[in-house]
Amino acid sequence: MSSDFEAQLRAVSLRVTRPRLAVLAALRDHPHVDTETVIALVRAEHPTVSHQAVYDVLRALTDAGLVRRIQPAGTNARYESRVGDNHHHVVCRSCGAIADVDCAVGHAPCLTASDDHGFVIDQAEVVFWGICPECAAGPTPERSVSSEGSR
Ligand SMILES: [Zn+2]
């Protein structure tokens, strides 16, 4: 498996284990997935890894800062391995699709609060809500219902 992941784990003094490498690989290929999806992805490759092991790995990686946990209001917690840049997310109200949105100007401008009330601020969370292109295009019953497609 990728030695990048091994280096990331060592950099935060976490032991390199197969479940940890598997979770990092799953999140690299599938950003913004919920816990159940991470479990399914990891177990598809490594059937011997237990549900509990994946839970534990997600917590350890999140605590170590290798994985970011996001939870837009009204949705399950999602995980991603793109960390450290305080990027934002756009969420589809209809289907829950999530995409990354870079900070609008320069580096994490949203960390500069107009009034920090004396707090030491290290994160700002902005969620853009809307409708994704697929949902905006409307339902496509023919595509999902028809069994005698053109292919
Ligand atoms: Zn949608």
Ligand SMILES: [Zn+2]
């Ligand atoms: Zn993201």
